[in-house]
Amino acid sequence: MNEEIIQKQYESLGISPEVYAFGKEIEQSLKERFEAIDTIAEFNQMKVIRAMQANRVSAECLNQQTSGYGYNDMGRDTLEDVYAACFKGEAALVRPQITCGTHALALALMSNLRPGDELLSPVGKPYDTLEEVIGIRPSKGSLAEYGITYKQVDMIDDKEIDFEGIKNAINERTKLVTIQRSKGYATRPTLSVDQIGEIIACVKAVKPDVICMVDNCYGEFVEDKEPLEVGADMIVGSLIKNLGGGLAPIGGYIVGTRDCVENAAYRLTSPGLGKEVGASLGVIQSFYQGLFQAPTVVAGALKGAIFAANIYEKLGFPVVPNSTESRHDIIQAVTLGSPEGVIAFCQGIQAAAPVDSYVTPEPWDMPGYDAQVIMAAGAFVQGSSIELSADGPIKPPYAVYFQGGLTWYHAKLGILMSMQKMLEAGLIKL
Numbered sequence: 054m055n056e057e058i059i060q061k062q063y064e065s066l067g068i069s070p071e072v073y074a075f076g077k078e079i080e081q082s083l084k085e086r087f088e089a090i091d092t093i094a095e096f097n098q099m100k101v102i103r104a105m106q107a108n109r110v111s112a113e114c115l116n117q118q119t120s121g122y123g124y125n126d127m128g129r130d131t132l133e134d135v136y137a138a139c140f141k142g143e144a145a146l147v148r149p150q151i152t153c154g155t156h157a158l159a160l161a162l163m164s165n166l167r168p169g170d171e172l173l174s175p176v177g178k179p180y181d182t183l184e185e186v187i188g189i190r191p192s193k194g195s196l197a198e199y200g201i202t203y204k205q206v207d208m209i210d211d212k213e214i215d216f217e218g219i220k221n222a223i224n225e226r227t228k229l230v231t232i233q234r235s236k237g238y239a240t241r242p243t244l245s246v247d248q249i250g251e252i253i254a255c256v257k258a259v260k261p262d263v264i265c266m267v268d269n270c271y272g273e274f275v276e277d278k279e280p281l282e283v284g285a286d287m288i289v290g291s292l293i294k295n296l297g298g299g300l301a302p303i304g305g306y307i308v309g310t311r312d313c314v315e316n317a318a319y320r321l322t323s324p325g326l327g328k329e330v331g332a333s334l335g336v337i338q339s340f341y342q343g344l345f346q347a348p349t350v351v352a353g354a355l356k357g358a359i360f361a362a363n364i365y366e367k368l369g370f371p372v373v374p375n376s377t378e379s380r381h382d383i384i385q386a387v388t389l390g391s392p393e394g395v396i397a398f399c400q401g402i403q404a405a406a407p408v409d410s411y412v413t414p415e416p417w418d419m420p421g422y423d424a425q426v427i428m429a430a431g432a433f434v435q436g437s438s439i440e441l442s443a444d445g446p447i448k449p450p451y452a453v454y455f456q457g458g459l460t461w462y463h464a465k466l467g468i469l470m471s472m473q474k475m476l477e478a479g480l481i482k483l
C-alpha cells in the first residue's frame with residue numbers, strides 16, 4: 054500500500070504529517086530490534102501450542118462452564134496442566150477466584166509461610182501493594198500480624214545485586230525469598246531471567262530448602278525462558294497483565310512445585326478442598342485463548358515501549374529503559390519534567406483508545422497517593438494494563454509510566470498521539 058494512503062489514515066485520526074514523519078523515521082531505525090522481538094514471540098508461541106497439544110486441549114475443555122462447587126471441572130484442570138507444562142512447573146493454580154496480581158502474591162506468601170518464619174526480599178522494596186501484604190505498612194491481616202517477619206536487602210546503588218548482603222541476611226528462620234522481576238515504580242533496573250537465576254543460586258547455596266518465589270508481573274513472555282527454568286519454586290502473576298493476552302477479564306496464576314501450589318490451593322479455598330472446588334463460570338475459554346495470544350500481544354507492547362523510548366529520547370527527555378537497552382518487562386518510563394507534559398502525554402494515550410477515546414483524563418487525588426495522579430486507559434477490561442495505558446503522579450520529576458498495547462499498531466498510534474498533544478501544547482519542537 055502506498056505510504057501516502059497510510060499517512061492520510063493517521064491524519065484522519067488527528068496525527069499531523071510532521072508527527073507521522075518523525076515516527077516513521079524512528080520506526081525504520083528499529084527494524085532489527087523488532088525482528089528480534091518477533092523471534093522471541095515465535096518461540097513462545099510454539100511453547101504455548103506445544104503445552105496445549107501435549108495436554109490434549111479439546112472443544113470440551115473450552116465449553117465446560119461449571120457453576121456452584123465446580124467439582125470435576127475438566128476445562129479448569131486441563132488449563133492448569135497447560136500452564137504447568139508451558140512454564141515448566143509441576144503444578145499450577147489459574148483461577149478467576151484470584152482477583153488480581155496482589156491477591157495472587159498474597160496467596161502464595163500467606164500459604165507458604167508459617168508463624169515464626171522470615172520473608173526476604175533480596176532486590177529492595179517490593180511493589181507498593183505488597184507493603185501492606187507484608188506489613189511494612191501496618192495493615193489488617195498482614196503477614197506481620199501472623200508473626201512472620203520481613204527482611205530486605207537493597208541493590209547496590211540501585212544497580213548491582215548485593216550477593217554478600219543476601220548471604221548475610223539468610224538465617225535459620227528464612228523460609229521464603231520473594232524476587233520481583235519488574236522494577237515496578239522503583240528506580241532499580243528490571244531483572245533478567247538469568248539475573249534471577251543468579252540470585253536463586255546464591256540463596257540456595259546458603260540454604261537449599263528456602264522457597265524462591267518470583268513476582269512475574271509484566272515479565273512473562275518478554276524472554277525465551279521463565280524463572281522456573283532457572284531454579285525458582287514459584288512464579289506468580291495477574292491475568293489482566295501479560296498472560297491474559299488482553300482477553301481474560303479477571304484472574305491470577307501461581308505455577309511451581311507441587312508443594313507450593315497445593316499450599317496455595319488449600320489457602321485459596323479451604324483446607325481439605327484445595328484445587329477440587331472453584332467453578333470456572335464462563336471465563337475459561339478467554340483464559341485459554343488469552344494465553345494463546347499472549348506471546349504476540351507482549352511483542353506488540355514491547356515494540357510500543359521501545360518506540361516510545363526512542364521517540365522521547367530523541368526529543369530530549371530522559372527515558373528508562375533508554376533507547377538501546379535490552380528489555381526484561383513491558384514498562385516504559387518517560388520523564389517529561391513538567392505537570393503539563395504528564396497531562397498532555399496521558400491525554401494523547403486516551404485520545405488514541407478504542408474505548409472512551411472522547412473522555413479527557415485529569416489529575417485527581419487518588420486514595421493512597423501523596424500527590425495527584427493522572428491515568429489514561431481506554432480498555433476493554435477495566436484496569437487492564439496489558440492494554441495501552443499510562444499513568445503519572447503530578448510531582449517532580451514528572452515521570453509518566455506507560456505500558457501495554459494489544460497490537461503494535463495501537464501502541465504506535467497512542468505514542469504518536471501523545472506526541473501530537475505535546476506538540477499542540479507547545480511542549481516539544483520537531
Ligand SMILES: *Cc1c(COP(=O)(O)O)cnc(C)c1O
Nearest residue numbers: 153154155180235237268270291
Ligand atoms: C501489577 C503488579 C503487581 C500487583 O498486581 P495488581 O493486579 O495490580 O494487584 C505486583 N507486582 C508487580 C511487579 C506488578 O507490576
